[in-house]
Amino acid sequence: MAMIDEPLYPIAVLIDELKNEDIQLRLNSIRRLSTIARALGEERTRKELIPFLSENNDDDDEVLLAMAEELGVFIPYVGGVQYANVLLPPLETLCTVEETCVREKAVESLCRIGAQMMEQDLVESFIPLVKRLAAGEWFTARVSSCGLFHIAYPSAPEALKTELRAIYSQLCQDDMPMVRRSAATNLGNFAATVEAPHLKVDIMSMFDDLTQDDQDSVRLLAVEGCAALGKLLEPQDCAAHILPVIVNFSQDKSWRVRYMVANQLYELCEAVGPEPTRSDLVPAYVRLLRDNEAEVRIAAAGKVTKFCRILNPELAIQHILPCVKELSTDSSQHVRSALASVIMGMAPVLGKDATIEQLLPIFLSLLKDEFPDVRLNIISKLDQVNQVIGIDLLSQSLLPAIVELAEDRHWRVRLAIIEYIPLLASQLGVGFFDDKLGALCMQWLKDKVYSIRDAAANNVKRLAEEFGPDWAMQHIVPQVLDMINNPHYLHRMTILHSISLLAPVMGSDITCSKLLPVVINASKDRVPNIKFNVAKVLQSLIPIVDQSVVEKKIRPCLVELSEDSDVDVRFFASQALESSNQVMMS
């Protein structure tokens, strides 16, 4: 047991705790591995610390995960890039552990280190590592190897490149589906580093293997590969090789594969270019929109706007719009809901006439949908349609929909619509709002559910911001202040909360003349909860109002509250007083 100087004590503890019984302490030490490394110096880090870590790799997964992450940024501590290869052995073992997240982190760190390594070192140590992992006895090593090829490949000499491509091709046909999945996931990255002639031959044949895999889960991932590969190929090659695969996938037996196509179709269209999109992918997309499986339709419906944007309006009207019409009355509410969340975006694509003629009826029917999410999704995107056709055409149907949502028995629905009120107000304009929606906003302040009252108070503030203090003075403030006499103390509390939110928007004058008296009055309330909330609100008003008002009105009230019989009231009152003192001092 060595004697350690006092100043070294903490770092000595940190090192000892690398092997503590307590996992938290080990984790703590591993997270500060860089500190330990600097204390040991570069040479001893290389010769002692790194081998030490390599040997002690049967720790708990949490510790291994932290180790994998730390080692990724360790190059400076081992003496720079020329020594980077000493970091490979511990990460290589971490690439083989059972826990997926540890392996992924180790692969990430290896990529990070590999990207900085010198070409010579890559050939001498990184590439052999990749080959060892790819030939690993357990599938875990082989899974990890797939994620390293794109780092190893570019610096390999020609012969080695051929070998690496052959190895990757083997991995694409591994017995274990986990390995094939990893190969499918990483194919795009690897392909990006492969030279064009090999891309067309070797990579495409690997891709073909994967697209014909028995396992749905592998084919699924190959779909993503389509887009990545498509972008690397020449347009004509892409149309020749990738397009048929996509079209095939869009008719795959497995709904999960078709779902994936529906989700990725936009990227796939970008990959194959506009012409094949029109000729081949539009029919494929139409099929997906009419798929038997609701999940597929949900995914397809969610992309309708994005897809239409890459088409010309005629094609969209001719092919997509009829499907949209069908989807708007789909039997699955989730399909309608997905459609409703994007359909407003179609308006700018189709132009004013088509929108009024074709889309408007769909908007209107979705606004009357029995499922609240559908209506909410339409309302949330109102601004997009407003830009094209103006709100007037919609406003008549809008109001009943809003009122119904505002009174929905599920408070989450009410909450959602409240959050859209400021948006609606800005779209519909002051006039419409005053007539129809003003009353609703007041009604929410008296809701049974706290979250609704809280949101309503916020809403009042946002309306005041939107329409300005003058309007608020006329249309909101009097109504809000009226409610301070509500017999229920929780509602009086909501009003106090609204006041504290409104005050900064309304400015000093109105606060002093209108809001403050109400608050001062409330300090006489019989409920202590109201009283200490008064203290809190008063504290929040101090920075807004004039110093003289603080002296004359706020402080006397707080002083009175600070002598209240209730301990909480006294506490918040004295806190408010303290802060008013501070304001005065500054």
Place this chain on the structure above:
Amino acid sequence: MNGGDEVVTAPAGPPQPLDWKFSQVFGERTAGEEVQEVDIISAIEFDKTGDHLATGDRGGRAVLFERTDTKDHDALRRDLERTDHSINRHPEFRYKTEFQSHEPEFDYLKSLEIDEKINKIRWCQTANRALFLLSTNDKTIKFWKVQEKKVKKISEMNLDPPKAVGNGRVASSSNSNSPTLCLANGGSSGNDFSFPPGGLPSLRLPVVTSQETNLVARCRRVYAHAHDYHINSISNNSDGETFISADDLRINLWNLEISNQSFNIVDVKPANMEDLTEVITSAEFHPTHCNMLAYSSSKGSIRLIDLRQSALCDSHAKLFEEPEAPGSRSFFTEIIASISDIKFAKDGRYMLSRDYMALKLWDINMDSGPVSTFQVHEYLRPKLCDLYENDSIFDKFECCLSGDGLRVATGSYSNLFRIFGCAPGSTEATTLEASKNPMRRQVQTPSRPSRSLSSITRVVRRGAETSGVDANGNSFDFTTKLLHLAWHPTENSIACAAANSLYMYYA
């Protein structure tokens, strides 16, 4: 003679009946010893290679065994040759480890006690010599990793061990901003240390010495709160990343890596529970097609579903049902038709089902009826009333197939289990008792029950002694039932559970 029996792939004619011999017993009861309820085995499963065997019991424990005859083969070869044991090798297992998988729980929301009893154990893909398995009780599925860990001895600390521990906690629990961590020449910002370029030579890394290893089981994931009813099956998918869990009314699909969400893929719960006529009794994934799974019902049907068709697989792809014989309907018809277990054969072409009376083998390409039926309990037909009275009629017997698909096995009462040849033309039918002398029963059992079976299959019987026959044929003991058994994936070896004892046989 054993060597002859190994040749089961002889093309001509059905394979010869196997000669079963006792191999091993774990947890054998001594005479007069009473069986503790918690020790009763409730699940048995071999892993894919057959190198490991797991059992679960009513006390929530999982016990693992490992095969010894292959592993130590090289080392033992010389001994074997010397003692002239040469060819008579059969799977032998030894106790490996055990762990408490489930504990009794109480669901406060529903005021329900949840038993710790293990309903099913399934092995998952082995990686890096670490074993992985899923175990489930009525409600909660757990994912276990069993791994050898080095026992570490740490020496060469920087500080004296007691001091290090005591102060270590203080130093580490305070973060780096704490003044105690500032070195004399350290940055006063306190965020980190600064060191001389060569490092500090007096510091040293702990030296770890470890020779021994220790098996450690760790629960890696808990898949909970997804089942309203009791889980009866779990089954791994061939894709290596998903598994299903089935309860009475629903089947959920999980990703092994994600424990907080699952997808409901089958839901047979009617809108009104009074309309309930059929429940799910067992479910299993196809061994190679990741999109196919089968589940059995209390009405005696098996449904094959294709996960590719739709996200919710309430409508089956294929329905396997045996048409009811006309005029045979009785009060018990539906109860005894209920399937207690289904298993796919290794090749995925055949499925085996067990109902109260019989084993049935189905070809997944033929849904009109089973390709073979093996009567197991036909002799109990006159006694169904008694069996109903004492609830035995609801016993859930498991079934299994040999790795080569040529034989099937299932349990019965009096700790008996039966093995049938299912290759075309085979008449093999063996009854064994789970004891050290598996053939003893053939000597003692009354001939009557056997005779009713002999009309369908040939019964292996040894000796003609019929002494000890109960005149009423009541020698069957309904309290000793052999519910759980498993066939080794590659060899003719069976593990079966008689109460708390695990018996192993080979042929």
